[in-house]
Amino acid sequence: MIDTLSRLRLTGRAFLFVVAALFSLQSFALQPTPAQLEQFKRLPAAEQARLAQQFGVDIPNVNAAQTPVVAQTNSVMPVAQQQVAESVGGEINTNTEMEEGKLPAFGYDLFAGQPTTFAPITDIPVSSDYVLGPGDSLKVNLYGKESQFFELVVDQEGQVYIPDLGPMSLAGLDFSEAKEKIKKTIDQKMIGVKASVSMGSLRSIRVFVLGEARVPGSYVISSLSTMTNALVLSGGVSELGSLRNIQLKRKGKLVQSLDVYDLLLKGDTSGDAQLKSGDVVFIPAVGPQVAIKGQIKRPAYYELKGNGSVSDLLSYSGGMLASAYPQGATLERVNEQNEREFLNLDLSLNADINRTLKNGDQITLPKILPKVENVIKVVGHAERAETRRWTPGLRVSDIIQSVEYLKPEPDLNYALIKRYSKPERTLSVHAFSIADALKSKQSEADPVLQDLDELVFFGLYGDRSEEVVKLVEELRQQASISTPSKEVSIGGNVRYPGVYPLVENMTVENLLSAAGGLTEKAYLSSAELNRTTINEQQDRIQDRRIIQLSDATAISSKLQARDVLTVKAIPEWAETKQITLRGEVKFPGVYPFHKNDTLADVIERAGGLTEYAYAPGAMFTREDLKTQQAQQLREMQSRLEADIAKAEVVAANQTTLDASKAQGLGEAQGLLDKLKTTPALGRLVIDLEKVITRQEAYSISLKDGDELFIPERKSSVTVIGEVQLPVSQLFEQELDYWDYIERSGGMTDKADDERIYIIKANGGVQMPDSSSWFASNDAQLAPGDTVVVPLDADKIDQVVLWRDMSQIFYQIALGAAAVGSL
Template sequence: MNSSRKLLVASFISLFALLVAAPSFAAGFTPSAAQIEQFKRMSPEQQKALASSMGINLEDYSSLIGGDSASSAQNAEAVSGVRKKTGAKSGEQIIEQTALTGVDAPSLKEDESEESTRQKLELFGYDIFNYGADSFTPASDIPIPADYILGPGDNLVIQLYGKDNQTLNLALDREGRIQFPNIGPVNLAGLTFSQASTRIDTIVSEQMIGVKASTSMGNLRTIRVFVLGEANVPGSYVVGSLSTMTNAIFASGGITKIGSLRNIQLKRRGKVVTTLDLYDLLLQGDTSNDSRLLPGDVIFIPPIGKTVGVAGQVKRPAIYEITKEADVQGALNLAGGLLPTAYMPASRIERITDAGEKTLVNLDLTSRSGREFRIKDADVIQIHTTLDTMRDIVKLEGHVKRPGGFAWRKGIRFTDVVPSVDDMLANPDIDVGLILREEKSTRKISVHLFTPAKAFDNPNSKHNPELQSRDTILLFDYESDRSMLLEDVLAQLRTQSSFTEREKIVIAHGSVRFPGQYPISEGMTTTDLIMLAGGLTESALGNDGEITRYSIDENRQTLVMHINIDLNAQAYPLTPGDTLRVKQIPLWNDKESIVLLGEVLHPGTYPILPGESIVDVLSRAGGLTPHAYPEGAIFSREELRKLEEERLAALKNEIEADLAAEALNDGILNKSKVDSAQAEQIIANMDAIKPMGRMVIDLPQILANPKLYDFKLENGDVLTIPRFKPSVTVVGEVQYPTSHFFDKKLNPFDYIDRSGGTKENADKKRIYIVKANGSVYLPANSGWFKSKDHNIQPGDTIIVPMDTDRVDPLTLWSSVTTIMYQAALGITALTKL
């Protein structure tokens, strides 16, 4: 800890200057592995505080301590993007380019097909293979179908009963025979299970008198089949004898995205015996064509056929393989049909022409011709959504109990939407309201003023405006600023302005309740604008106003006019761009006041006029009491209080950084851990210190010579005159910090001795005094305490600072914050007298 930091610590205690000292560590420091682990265990706040105190940018070490997950994800995405750009496109990627669909804005720029934002579609049906083959393994404990054909490896369980009872477990050999005890070989090759059961029963009945047989299947054989073509893992597979085509496909890992789901072929002895359309299974749950396999069967998956994308407002947006689907309706059926939000008259097809260019074909799905429109390979059908824009409504906003939309009908008026003032919230402004109207011919916004109070009183008169479809009603109150409610309206009016049309905005300044910009309505006058701005304030002159008007002559030059008007005499018409200023009563200012506390004859809050001084206000308060101690007067000012608050926050950050660094060093060096209770107490002391905004004044000198030393007061100033207390306080590195009765014979060292003397860590060369009025005297030479100007007076505080070179940051800040906390308590106690 260097000497500049020592001086700063002393300043913190005495003046609450709260300037942050120099960093504790060099910025070029490289953390070790142990330090990194210790740093990771800290909270984010501690990490930031420690890094700031050490002059370290955390981003420089993000690779060591673990960067932000979002940043890592972005980096990974960027790398992935580079790979996608540099890598060659696979067949799967080429097919998926038909998914560049959605409700996009067609670009008229050449060679910019990727400019529009598009919704990516996935190929339909392929995600079923993500669940793995285990989920689709055929069950082996189900009843055997009667048409199941026996083959080598199948096991039969034959139970004999009657004259002879026994159970036989016989397997078919390579020739398809079973070796039946006492009967001999029985040929069952090529028979169904039902036929084999009948044959065994017949043979047993004929050759074993008095014995009958009951046959069931035991363990089933396995068969070898081939899955070839566009399978994820083509090859030869051993499957159960009850397996079907889908079981074998799943065993091979499924179908690649360039393989067909709708033309899967089952070949037997070189001929196609059946085809499987997986769409029947996925869309209808139909397994009738999922044929059972025989040994040596080949399942061949050809490349995908024609595809059509269906995007937008359908139940299953995706890319579909088409076979017999020839028109738009067939493709929509594959996508599950339209959603209720689909807008059928404005659909379209994005198509690749024979010339290799993209084009659009408009569709009206409400017509038969639109639904039966022929589709081609790589078409993308786009179904738009209905617009969010609502028709035949009126909208209510602002200071009302039930804002929102209301159904519009011909002849509806304002009071049909807001029947009475009871439907408005408390403290409403019923003198003015706005109706925002969209002109049908231009779709521009116009503004219309009305008076809700007159509408409530005369619902059948012109004062109750008739509403049009899509009108918006704005109602106000007398408390909320209207700028936020009108922000969107003003922005739209600015957008509507042009070379030939000025912004339809006027400005109200001066003594109105809500100064600012407002939309101008047709025929608006100064009276209307004042009402729209919330009315006049109590400071308004009432009849004196000024309009500043900017106009443009035929040579496109600006002309400025200032028009003085009598607000009581007439309602002056306004034009777009006018600024109305309502003048204020001369010498009117917001009421300012100061507070006098303590030993004055009449303490309290005193209104002040510009230019009043301390002596003026003390005279109005009757002067000081006989018990007053003006030498210890405490004067605080609001702007200083705010500055002190900022510096206290800076000091708190400094303390937290030092405590975090101390905790880190202790963990790395295996020292005893930092006392967490002591650290918490340090932070608690800092939180308890409230900014005072104290400014040092010499009140006795001001009262004795006001012409030289008196000064003007400001709004919010506080002057506290304490009662005379013949005491001197000693704080800091002494054995027993306390207050002592004042004795003019004693010097500062005498008071320190009466407090038990200094501690081991005391810095005796920098002992200083904080005078009762807040001024501080720092040591200048060895004869400091002998100066008459620096003699100890009642109310003074002697501070014995700590030798910062001999202690760690925890001990230092513990001492500093304790002194500051005790000083703050003392000042607070004085202000409450």
């Protein structure tokens, strides 16, 4: 009977526990087991309602509760991180963006936010000294003679009920003691049976988080929870709360103080005490705050504990960066008169590093200067542009130990040293010869280098203007009314004409070396040196001297600022010029020619014409004429495009467009398309027969790039333009141009029969009737000629301005005729 009553009492307590889990307040985070849910569902509806009324809640959907549910209270939704940013003179502000010059407050992001869940911790190992209490459960496995498993729940009286053995008191025992007691009891009362005991689900406890918490209140948490667990559950410490003195109070007495800085900076959890039911975690107001920024690892605001020093603040912030300048630190402070003041600190001194800080202090650590001391730079035509350490007495040969250090083909006669004198950092430029420096080491030819010197090397055949121009521009910036710019110029027949820095004791020979030396056509007998000076009355005085560059004494003359040296070319010097002969000559090819050579001379050198040559069809082209014709074609194309665009605008503004206007636009667009494909020939009309026979007053001089093409004999005449069928026809002596037009089907209704003209085989143009436009009125046709029937613009509606039509049509016809003669 007693056993039955005990079981009923245990079952009733289990039901109460189930109901408490199902109908928990929002502060609970318990999840009933499936077995407990089944027990609750077996209760009568009236009993379920009574229990719900007793706890003051609605009956939840038990079926839905079969899905594991985590309590939603104190669920922490992510919030924008708020940090204490500024605390000067006792005022505290929140800031988040360091990019705007605002500092965060250290440590507040550790707990910031709202918890998304805080279910009791049941799945972590339990220490052997954990003291059991009501609500804890133990899992017991029996093995041996019998095999069973059951879960024992500690009731409110500290007892558990073991089937077949009855109740057992575990009140006040820790887990290891309770484990041994159960195992010993089963071993004594159940022969042949052994027990394995482990910890089941843990009880929940209620604690309070008060003070400057983000969400202060009462919380039900796991019995294994610590102070930091409670802080996370409450959303963390607000910007007004202290991180240095979080207090744990039990029954009104202070039990433990937690310094979050120890946890964050040292990983020390010794102050994170375990909580018990009824404990209070209290967060007092924030203490004195100081800031540090600049070249520091963790710029932020920090809370002081006691009399904090600069050394403590540096420790909190992780120390200085390598780029910090501790001797230049500043301390901003509000003094007793409530005025801001700045103090200079030298953090390499113990006196300043141990200085006591006050609430609102702010330390700024500046950055070291970007300049580098005790270095030599190597730039230009070197294999490696690098920076080397400078030591007193260092020379060029110590840096450039051999020519292998430089890129291929270096200029061994000219290199520069870019030097800034201290303290005003005035630029001066010094020149030296690499060859002399390597040949005579440790001599005057091997310059001694100074701190921050820059060695500039040049290639013998590379452009040196970029580096030189920078130097000259900097020298010009230093010039004044009493000190002219230290620069000299050289032009003419040198490799690299231009402006160069004037170095100390610079001579004409040095300037020639700077310019890369003379070219092959330099005239040594006469170079001009122009000099301009300003006297005391500020009158401009100019002087010109003639220097023989082959005279060692003359080229050793010293230069002055703004001297200009001009190196002339050898008289009658000319580069090799060439003409190309193609087609029916005995020896076609490229022929160089002299200044006085003529076209007849070159043809004679080429062996003359072959027996198949057609002299009247010779095509002679010249580069400058080709350039000129190409420009004319572009201009005509541009004007025609503009005319068409205007006509299209006019047509677009008209409600109807008749057929003649549409036809006019189509004709214009067709001409434009042909004009775009018309090549610039650069053809010069010549009579080759007169050239070959060397007729008086018909001598053609030559230019570089000229080309002569002599075609084979022709036996056809071509008709193009406004005819029914533009075609080439066999030449017949007795036919005139009208006959060929008729054989091409006659003219179209758009033809201009009054302006028909003939393009001769040599490129000349003839009119059938007398005209002052052309040089010849001989209208007799010959093989290779082209008859052109132009378009009559008067027969088309004037939608397009046909101002260039004649020229356009002529250029198109000329191009077509030239192609046909090839």
